[in-house]
Amino acid sequence: MNYNFDEIINRNGTDSVKWDAVESRWGRNDLIPMWVADMDFRTAPFVIEALKKRLEHEVLGYTFACKEWSESIVNWVKERHGWTIREEMLTFTPGIVRGLAFVIQCFTQKGDKVMVMPPVYHPFFLVTQKNEREVVYSPLVLKDGQYYIDFDRFRRDVQGCKLLILSNPHNPGGRVWTKEELSLIADICYESGTLVISDEIHADLTLPPYKHPTFALISEKARMNSLVFMSPSKAFNMPGLASSYAIIENDELRHRFQKYMEASEFSEGHLFAYLSVAAAYSHGTEWLDQVVSYIKGNVDFTETYLKEHIPAIKMIRPQASYLIFLDCRELGLNQKELNRLFVEDAHLALNDGTTFGKEGEGFMRLNIACPRAVLEQALKQLEQAVINLK
Numbered sequence: 001m002n003y004n005f006d007e008i009i010n011r012n013g014t015d016s017v018k019w020d021a022v023e024s025r026w027g028r029n030d031l032i033p034m035w036v037a038d039m040d041f042r043t044a045p046f047v048i049e050a051l052k053k054r055l056e057h058e059v060l061g062y063t064f065a066c067k068e069w070s071e072s073i074v075n076w077v078k079e080r081h082g083w084t085i086r087e088e089m090l091t092f093t094p095g096i097v098r099g100l101a102f103v104i105q106c107f108t109q110k111g112d113k114v115m116v117m118p119p120v121y122h123p124f125f126l127v128t129q130k131n132e133r134e135v136v137y138s139p140l141v142l143k144d145g146q147y148y149i150d151f152d153r154f155r156r157d158v159q160g161c162k163l164l165i166l167s168n169p170h171n172p173g174g175r176v177w178t179k180e181e182l183s184l185i186a187d188i189c190y191e192s193g194t195l196v197i198s199d200e201i202h203a204d205l206t207l208p209p210y211k212h213p214t215f216a217l218i219s220e221k222a223r224m225n226s227l228v229f230m231s232p233s234k235a236f237n238m239p240g241l242a243s244s245y246a247i248i249e250n251d252e253l254r255h256r257f258q259k260y261m262e263a264s265e266f267s268e269g270h271l272f273a274y275l276s277v278a279a280a281y282s283h284g285t286e287w288l289d290q291v292v293s294y295i296k297g298n299v300d301f302t303e304t305y306l307k308e309h310i311p312a313i314k315m316i317r318p319q320a321s322y323l324i325f326l327d328c329r330e331l332g333l334n335q336k337e338l339n340r341l342f343v344e345d346a347h348l349a350l351n352d353g354t355t356f357g358k359e360g361e362g363f364m365r366l367n368i369a370c371p372r373a374v375l376e377q378a379l380k381q382l383e384q385a386v387i388n389l390k
């Protein structure tokens with residue numbers, strides 16, 4: 001079956017953060033929204049079908065996690081990522097950011113140090129700060145158009161840190177970390193007594209020829225010293241259902257986390273969360289392959305368009321997912337002027353690069369998970385705005 005990702009769906013009026021919060025955030029409603037990380041494609045049809053079918057019953061009582069929830073995760077993780085896990089290794093979390101907050105609360109005390117590698121998905125440091133832990137920033141290095149880890153710096157920075165929050169793959173840089181890089185992270189963190197949280201929410205959207213290495217499979221040190229978070233929410237476009245999970249191999253870490261979660265019933269999911277995960281993972285292979293291929297087409301389209309029409313803006317080519325970090329430094333604008341260019345001249349709503357840390361200065365993050373015609377229109381508007389700069 002061929003799925004249609006070219007269809008333009010009007011999302012206005014659905015209380016969508018990406019679409020309906022544009023006006024309150026930018027004070028205008030004439031911008032193409034290309035910011036919040038969800039897709040403008042229809043949520044995978046088998047997920048919608050499963051929810052509709054359940055709604056037909058018309059009694060929405062208390063519900064436990066269906067057997068298919070854990071079985072489908074075990075099968076998916078095995079088939080897609082080559083990781084053999086047992087059902088008891090799973091803990092439901094109502095979203096990954098909340099999951100990170102729970103880990104911070106469970107495994108650290110106020111004032112403890114938590115490391116992040118900016119530019120990085122901002123809730124990593126915001127949640128840490130709001131929970132009154134100290135954020136240690138160990139910046140990535142941009143070299144030949146890709147982000148890398150400066151391991152000398154990493155080794156120094158991580159000393160004394162209780163946790164490392166790793167975006168694997170990376171947002172906003174789109175890097176798929178290599179096994180060698182992950183193995184070094186695992187070794188260093190094991191020695192420094194730093195627990196690794198590997199946030200793998202974008203893993204299923206890894207773009208060929210890249211392959212996602214799951215952190216826990218990297219080495220024995222990685223397996224024993226990590227919590228891995230996964231979710232079908234990005235890949236199948238269902239983040240509004242807040243259904244994710246942690247996989248913890250280490251018995252001691254798992255028991256501690258589960259005890260913490262159960263004490264406040266944080267690990268109790270809801271009816272639609274369980275059903276949707278099971279539906280996505282039980283029927284998702286073909287749809288996912290097609291959406292990944294469409295996204296890759298959009299990445300190629302953006303790369304070619306920028307090279308041919310807006311050469312002063314360089315893209316960090318994502319190896320996974322649909323977020324593109326645009327390097328706009330050659331335009332010679334300060335951050336305020338850059339935002340002005342995108343909003344007032346190009347009529348586009350992107351994430352300001354500095355949202356992800358001061359290292360994002362001169363950058364903007366573009367979400368290309370939209371029909372190609374919309375992407376083309378957006379790039380045309382950007383091209384015109386850049387021409388008008390001169």
Ligand SMILES: Cc1ncc(COP(=O)(O)O)c(C=O)c1O
Nearest residue numbers: 037095096097098121167171201
């Ligand atoms: C790296 C990363 N982690 C977590 C999230 C959000 O996860 P959730 O909606 O499950 O809290 C995002 C969303 O963009 C993300 O990019």
